[in-house]
Amino acid sequence: MTFLALDIGGTKLAVRAERAGQTWERIEPWPRAGVESDLALLRDVLAAVPSGVVRAGVSAAPTVARDGTVTAWPNRPSWYGVDLRRTIEEAIGAPVLFGDDGTLAAVAEAEASDCADLVYLGLGTGVGGGVVSDGRLIRGAGGTAGELGHLPMDPAGPPCRCGRNGCLQALLSPEALSRRTGLLQEKLATSGEVSVFVAEVLARVVVLLAELIQPSRIHLGGGFGVALPGLPALVEERSRAWGRLGHRLPVVATAVFGAHASLAGAMVLARTGGTGLRQSR
Ligand SMILES: [Zn+2]
Known part of the structure; x- marks a missing residue:
């Protein structure tokens, strides 16, 4: 079973996978040249994640609504309306849970x-x-x-x-x-x-x-x-x-x-499935 954690932050995208005590990690600075190239980077990183992901936890700097779309990110208005849940779920073939980074x-x-x-x-x-x-x-x-x-x-x-x-x-x-x-x-x-x-x-x-x-x-x-x-x-x-x-x-x-505390928290979310954790508003 592979658990996946993502930190969608203001200056970096961090992704970590854990399986039976083994860890895989990628950290990429961003933003790049706009939302489309950022999403392309996200898809590229997710395509390289080890197989067998059962669930992902995402620490998100933007506000992500219950339906998985970005509803606020003052630093990156071009992200408004991006369906972050579908983007990630399609890339990894597993369910995604979101939480506030802090x-x-x-x-x-x-x-x-x-x-x-x-x-x-x-x-x-x-x-x-x-x-x-x-x-x-x-x-x-x-x-x-x-x-x-x-x-x-x-x-x-x-x-x-x-x-x-x-x-x-x-x-x-x-x-x-x-x-x-x-x-x-x-x-x-x-x-x-x-x-x-x-x-x-x-x-x-x-x-x-x-x-x-x-x-x-x-x-x-x-x-x-x-x-x-x-x-x-x-x-x-x-x-x-x-x-x-x-x-x-x-x-x-x-x-x-x-x-990397937010990324560590995203891994807790992935491992526990959100038990006792606040979901994104
Ligand atoms: Zn304020």
Whole structure:
């Protein structure tokens, strides 16, 4: 039995197959020259997947409706209306389950850390997140809880792609960080100054989450979150300045799966068939 995981992300397509302890993996940077060439790349990679796939789990940066079509991807409007489910199912001949990238990453991180109270924050082209509390994934009334990238942090802050100002991901977007520091975007991830600012912002999130749901661990992932020098220790240090006497703050650590937590979560989805996991809205 082969299980397949896909991470359809903002800057890369990652595909992993697992069968009896053996792993096959491909990671391809994208976007390329438009949606058609991206879909051609997806089909090419899937054509090379080992045979015998019984189910695929997909971590999707875009919003995928229940019928499998992309209904929102602010960074890639040309993907709207793409039938992602049919594209993948036709390529692999097996059913496909979709999940939110941050949510799946939280599930994978909680499972790997054997932790019942864990929050995942993925810092990449946007900010994704997921909340596992008391051993359960928090879904909320509408099924989309844990959108930590849209935590309202500063009404006077920069505009977010969602239409509001000052969301967490707007404060931490490459454009905003570049404006703030005067650094080119490709230099941001190696800058100590950027680490300190990001840590200041994340410390507020940590303290807020600590008061609200008392997680024992907060894991930082995503390409940017993993690359920033010394980020977890800085976030812990800044959080302590905000802590309350007698109240322990969560441990802040780099994600167990590094920048690949969403892919690991997609594999959990493929293996379990979605038991206990939130499906895409
Ligand atoms: Zn927003």
